[in-house]
Amino acid sequence: MRTKLDTCLDSVNQVLLGKEAQVRLALTCLLARGHLLIEDLPGMGKTTLSHALARVLGLSFQRIQFTSDLLPGDILGTSVFDKDSGQFVFHPGPIFAELVLADEINRATPKSQSALLEAMEEGQVTIEGATRPLPEPFFVIATQNPVSSGGTFALPESQLDRFLMRLSLGYPAQAAERALLLGDARRDLLPRMESILDHAELARLQAQVPKVRASDALIDYVLRLVEATRSQPQFAWGLSPRASLALLAAARAWALLAERDYVIPEDVQAVLPSVVGHRLRERADPTGHGGGSLVQWLLREVPAL
């Protein structure tokens, strides 16, 4: 079973070259039933990653390109009058897929953004008074350009908090880029990928995550980390309980991926940058992107034992 996870990773790594760490984190995020935000420049492989993940996990895939004129109905679906039956018939939107790629989420207006984010939080959507469940599993990968790009609506902190992880892919290493240039077009590889897990196996794996053992000593470490963000002066605000739950869930999933049935501090440290990086701000610069250096501080200074 676990070796299948490794096969998944290998398979995705063949498509997305030189990004083993990010792929692993993305899979961790999915196992922990969290949603993923990928923040990077255009053309760095964000779409390829999400598409490849959908293929190997055997999930249905939908892509929503967010634009400034996107309406909530374009995401959730609308009822259309069917003159044959004389009734309104609901046409589900692209959100009714197991893996939804919300591309360039920060280009849409806040109204459309919130339609997606509500669906992420609730696992169901309410349209015209009728509540419709979303498929299970339901996994959103949103991508966004760095906030400094023009014509964007930055996600507010409350909505950033709904993403379990934020990743940044970054430029590939030279060797990886050489292989990329010499090999086939990546998009051509995607249809050839085979699904490795089926729904039942994925559900079983996801159900195993909460059972991964987190001892008292480890919980203490998580508490120390959270307490540090709440009490140290350089943090604009501390981590929420949702964030500490997310941190523990991600660490469990990471331990599961490492074929361990217990969590050690190193697991927490491995997921810490992507889980809390987007939830922290420096006091000196509360609107900026100081999360990274704060995470480094946490990793360095908070006693691990």
Place this chain on the structure above:
Amino acid sequence: MSSLPGIPRIALTWLLVAQVLVIVPHLVHLPLWMIALWLGAAGWRVQIFRMRARYPNGWAKGGLVLLVLAGILLSRGTLVGLDAASVLLIATFTLKLLEMRTRRDALVLIFLGFFCVVTAYLFEDGILAALYSLLPVTALLTALVGLQHSGFAERPWPPLRLAGGLVLQAVPLMLLLFVFFPRMGPLWSLPLPNDKGVTGLSDSMEPADIAELSRSSALAFRASFESEVPPRGQLYWRALTLERFDGRRWSQSGYADVPVAPQWSKAGAPLDYNIIMQPSGKRWLYALDVGEMAQDSGRMMNDFRWQRLRPVDRPLLYQVRSWPEAVRQAQAEPPGIRQALQLPQQGDPRSRAWAAELKAQYPQSDALVAAVLQHFNREPYVYTLRPQPLGSDSVDDFLFNTRRGFCAHYAGAMTFVLRAAGIPARVVAGYQGGELNPSGNYIQVRQFDAHAWVEYWQPGQGWRSVDPTFQVAPERIEQGLEEALTEEDGFLDDQPFSPLRYRELAWLNQLRMSWENLNYGWQRWVLGYQGEQQLKLLQNWFGSFDWQRLALVLVGTGALLIGLLALCLLKPWQQRPDPQRQAFRKYERLLARHDVRREAGEGARSFALRAAQQLPEQAAQIETFARCFEQQRYAGGPASRDALRKALSDLRSALPWRLSR
């Protein structure tokens, strides 16, 4: 602005209350317009709070400051000096209300308030003032507490309760510091406020021009005797001598101002007493003739007066031993004796003629002095505090025409006559008598006890004191001023509310005496508790004692307190023993000796990896321990101290032995 926290309603209320309480004790010396200023500023601030008014702009604030400066200049005549500065301080304290926008401003105002409370002690440091100052301190603390409350809090009492509790908790600490904290001398001396250096004595006297002597019942000093108190007829407290006479005015001469103790020899039994002197703003000290004091209290000048290097600007306690029967400068003619014969070139012909007549009649000095005293006794002289102004030949006018006057008239006239008859003489100014407080065995001398008498010199006998006022009004000397006054004078009729006027009411008098007693204790044990006295008390308690030991005790007590506090906060007895952690610490120490140190944020597994890289030969043992630790601590394996110990001892034996790196 919106990000700055505003001032909650409760804090503002308490701040205004505290301001009133802080300003009230200052009212005795503040100009009256200050009240109007405060009312205006407080009203304005309240209107701002109710959003009926705006904060003043820069022009308005500048105008107010100029107005206040002009007001101080008008009412005080200057902008420097203690009086003007204290008015300025209170004005600042008041005006700051008008730019109090944020909590930070309110904090500034509160701290300024504490400072104002302290400055009030410059003007009044009695027991009532000290007790009163607890009120503004509590109110300021309440405002400080209220500042931390939400802007929606409605009830004003919880902050007061908290602040009261804080004050009460601070009391033991205050007492401890009061007893033990070393008193340091002032780094600079403050000039006295104008209304504090009241003294009935000045360094010159001009009896001819005084139509009415102002009498003050303010305290000059207290003297407590170790043995029985001498009769008041013998209590002549010398302060200074007046030797130069210009026809109207007696003043100090340069000869007296030489800090060389004159020759004198002890005789009779000494008197020991303590004096607590009120601030006088002058340098001289009071003592009975002939006094001896410790060197650091003062030094004796050429005319037997005692003087300090600096003016007495706060209550001063000193010890004196006096030899009332001492013989002064008897052996040789004192240097500067000619000053004691100095007279104006001309004037007062009748007195001079009378002196020549007396000289012819009584060639002996003693006899002549006795004759002059008898003259005052026999002729119809009147002791009054409302003498008639004297003409140009003031001594003649007094001796032969008006014959009404007080001590300065008699002492001046007698000295003049003695000098004209060739006997060296001078006027001594000081205090006479005092009121005995029977329960406290001490004497209180007030400003209206100020007195002047005469001393003359003759070869072989030295200086001798005589008091012509005694011949005119013996009751003044034996019973005090009020007995000596005639109907028309009226005792203290310029001070209708002085309790001293109602001495015939026994209960009131007793009440007054008890009150004086309390004040005396305050002066003696609280205000006077410094330097010598503190050292003595601490020596009584702890045997041999010095400041170094005190410093040690203070530091030790501080360390003990902090230690106890740390114990209470950390509660080490509540921490459960953690054998895994202990074993891991040993493991860390062991590896640290081999130069592998764990970072704070490094987990056991990554540390083991790094250590194994640095110590490849012991990699197996390091990993065994790390795995064992991880199993027990994170994987829920059975907790076994022995397994950890064994892994650790394996590692230890694998490593080369090292005590430290």
